[in-house]
Structure formats: structure tokens, C-alpha cells
Amino acid sequence: MNPIRLPCYCGSLRQASRVVTQxxxxxxxxxxxxxxxxGILKLLAACPDMTTGGMAEALAMDSTTLTRTLKIIQNNCWIDVATGADRRQRCWNITEAGLQRLQDAEPLWKNAQKEFARLAHDVDLDGLTRTVFHLVQKVGE
Incomplete structure (x- = not known):
């Protein structure tokens, strides 16, 4: 891969996000x-009965993109949905199959964390995480 350094802050963050996601x-x-x-399965395991809006806010995600991802996860029977207090509200929960899938994926995720840390050995990853979270808070206000 031969990426170029982008002069745009947003483009640079998206470029980094794509390679880390891959x-x-x-x-x-x-x-x-x-x-x-x-990430969604982890969130629902920790915070059951989250609404779509609550998840979108917690993950700083566009609700349309989140809804597409939720549909895929739901089709895999890893999550289910119920109507909330307001009939328009949708509350999501992780299923037993979802919990099992999450447990199966956890060691691989830990390996991904280790590999990323190895590749970025010269980067202050705790500082990077703090900085990115600070940006999410500031820009998302």
C-alpha cells in the first residue's frame, strides 16, 4: 500500500479509520x-435495552448507518428488538447467540488490539485515544 498524506483533517482521520478497520x-x-x-454487540452486552437513538449517540454514529448495521446483526439473530414506551421507540438487546458470537470474537479482538499496538509501537496510543475522544466530544457538541 502506498497511501498519500492528505491535507484535510477529515480525510486524514477517515483514511486512518479505514486502514485500522481493515x-x-x-x-x-x-x-x-x-x-x-x-462494538455494537459489546455495547448491548453492557447496556441492554438501548434505543437506536441512544446507541447512535453513544457510538457517535449516524442513525441511518447504525440502522443498516443493526439490521445485518438482527438478521444473524445476534440481537433482537422490542417496542419501547413510545411505540416509535425501538429497544435492542443482545441474544444468547449474540453473546456466544461475542465470546468467540473476543480473543480475536484482543489479537487485533495487540497487532495494532505492535504496528503503532512508536505512537502514544493512550494519548491518541484521549485525543480522539476529546475531538468526538468537541465536534459532536
């Missing part, structure tokens, strides 16, 4: 779970 997806491939799906 790395994680490749390592997670044997589990059948993509990194975007893994």
Missing part, C-alpha cells in the same frame, strides 16, 4: 463478526 476486520474474520458489529 486490520481489525481481517483479524476478526474467522469469527464472522466485523469490528463495527463487535
Amino acid at each position: 486490520l481489525y476486520d481481517q483479524i476478526l474474520k474467522p469469527s464472522g463478526v466485523k469490528i463495527t458489529q463487535f
